[in-house]
Every structure is written in structure tokens, then in C-alpha cells.
Amino acid sequence: MNLTYLMAYASRxxxxxxxxxxNEQESQSVCKNLELAEQFxxxxxxxxxxxxxxxxxxxTIVSLNEYYVFGLVEHENHIFLIGPLEMNDEYKITRNICMEDWGHISTYRVPTMVVSEIVEVLLLIHNLAHEHEVIPEELLAHNFEDHLQSAKKNYVDKFFHDRESDAWHNSYQQEIREFDSIMNGDILKLKESWAEDYGGEVGRLASDELRSTKNIGIVVITLASRAAMRGGLHPEIGYSLSDAFSLEIERLNTVEDITRLIRNAEMEYTLLVHELAKKSRIQSSISYAHPYVNKIQEFILKNLHKDLQIGEIAELLSVTPNYLSALFRxxxxxxxxxxxxEEKMKYAEQLLLYSERPISEISSSLGYSSQSYFGKVFKNFSGYAPSEYKMRFGKS
Known part of the structure; x- marks a missing residue:
């Protein structure tokens, strides 16, 4: 093993x-950080x-006076000592040495510890020198405070406090009814689940009320998206909507606005599943369905931004365009x-309703080279010109 190269790499x-x-004597050292080398x-x-x-x-990772950080790797009768680095308060190192007279570092500011980087370097040195390979999870568990144990302690404390004060979480059965309504596209049942009267309190996911409400909102939207996917919503749509709603939650600054958005998001997912169920009932009346049909629909959905040709899809499935067209019809x-x-126009409606993009950009993003032709197609589909649709129904 080329120790000089390895040490130089780790230093950089x-x-x-x-x-x-x-034998506790320094036999070799490398410090490419010359200012630190001179002062430490x-x-x-x-x-x-x-x-x-x-x-x-x-x-092993050790802190000195809970401020400086050092890494140690043992190799045969040698020990690598890596450091100093400055302590990162987000991580609590389990081993600490307290010393008044430890040495000197003058006025130089030591590099802040980036945990992922020191873990990478320590594992590289150790795993090159040993047959037994250590993984990151083992290194973190060996050197940092056990957050699992801390979480368990918090759970025990909270459970005891809640029982003493007779406080309970909200109804699990109500939660099941709420997300089942979304999965089934049942708008009436969803509204009924919201209106239920039940004991218990919503959980608290942060010490600050606003942050806690945002975290709860993100959880609810995530669960709603998964319920809608179970109900048949395409995962790409479900995930994208979940991302968009979660980002919007981060932008809001009042509990009332966040609560309103959560309800709107749940309703949006329910409506999407409801529409899918309607379409499914219509399609089930037709003698159905060749597996290629689903592949065609999925390919179109993933490529709405392109000027797709039937020949491209046929080539992908290794059949002729005429055969594919007849099969789909x-x-x-x-x-x-x-x-x-139809799918492009549905997406165009969403963009006109919710995005601030100009119509010219929406047109080109859907693969239309001519904005006027896009406008004509959109009007045939919706009954409105794009600008009129945006003005009448778009969100301000």
C-alpha cells in the first residue's frame, strides 16, 4: 500500500x-494545508x-475539549491520526478528551468537520488495510450518539406524560377512512371523514407550531399521494404533485393557509382518482385490453413535451405503425x-391554471412549434382559447 499517496489524498x-x-512515535506525517502545519x-x-x-x-472518532475532532485508524502496528477538524454541533461524538494543556493552534481557523467526508476517508484507510470491511452505518453507530436511543427516551417520556394528562392522538380509524376515500376517488366520503367528531389531538412534529403544521402537512400529502396511487393514479403524477404541494407548504406562513392547502391537496388527489375510475368504467365496456395499450399510454404520458410520432412508439415495441394504430383503436x-x-391538452389545462408560464412557453413545452396551432387545438378541446381559459379559471 502506497502510504504516502494515501496520506496526501486524505490531507487534501x-x-x-x-x-x-x-510505538506512540510519529514516523511520518503529511499536511498539505501549510498554514495549519505551521501553527498546529x-x-x-x-x-x-x-x-x-x-x-x-x-x-474511531474522538473530540478534544468538545471542540476539535480527530480520527484514528489502526493498521498492524501503526496508527493513523487524522486532524484536527472543528466540531460540528449537529453530531454528538461519544468519546471526548478534556485537557487544559493540550497543545496550540495559534490564530488559524481549523476546517469544520463534514461528517460524510471524514467517514469516507476513515473507511478508505481502514478498508484498504483490513480484510474485514466496515460500512458507514457501523462507523456512525460506533462513534456518534445513538439517536435511536434518544428517540426512544423521548417516546417513553411523552407516553408517560400523555397518560398522566389523559391526552391521546387523533383517531386511527378516522385516518383509515380519510385515505380510503382518496384511494376510491370518493369525494363525499372524504368530506364526511373531515367532518367526523373524534377525541384526541393531532401529533406534534416540531417544537414550533408553524414548523409542526408544515411537517404534518407534508406527511398528509405524502400519504394522500400513496393512497391515490393505490387507486390507480400514475406514480409520476402522484410524486410530482406531492413535490409541488410540499414545496408550496414551505412557502406558506400561517397555520390556516397550510391547513387549507392540505385539504385542497387531498381533494385534488381524490378528484384525479375519481376521473380515472370514470374512464376505467367507460373503457371496461370495450373488449379490452392488449398489454401494448398500457405501454403506449405510459410512453405518451412520459413524453408529453415531445412532438411524438406513431413510428417512434411502434419502433420501441418492434411492430409496424399500422398494426399499432389498429390495435390501439x-x-x-x-x-x-x-x-x-387529449393528454397534452389536459396537461395544458393544468399549466394554464396553476403555472405562471407564458402561453408561448406552454405551447413549445408540449412540442408545438406554432403557438397559433396550439391555440386552435386547445380551443377545439376545451371550448376556450388558451388566454381566455387562463383568465377565466387560472389561479391568481
């Missing part, structure tokens, strides 16, 4: 010093205490071109 990666010790030094006693933490089982009652146009 972490912007700190890498030393190699044998550890006392012999402090070095001895740090080296005692090394072990062959896996890399037989199973759906419409041509591929008509279905493609």
Missing part, C-alpha cells in the same frame, strides 16, 4: 494533518491519550394521435 480531502504513529501542535500527553482510543475493529375506441392530443 479534509484540509488537515495526517500522521502515522508507531499537540502535547505528548494529549497525543498519547488520543492514540489509546484506536482499535483494529473499526475507525380497437382497444380504446380512439386513435393514438387523438389520445396523445
Amino acid at each position: 480531502k479534509l484540509h488537515t494533518k495526517i500522521s502515522l504513529y508507531q 501542535g499537540l502535547t505528548e500527553e494529549c497525543t498519547e491519550k488520543l492514540l489509546r482510543y484506536s482499535n483494529k475493529v473499526g475507525p 380497437k382497444n380504446t375506441g380512439k386513435t393514438i394521435q387523438a389520445y396523445m392530443t
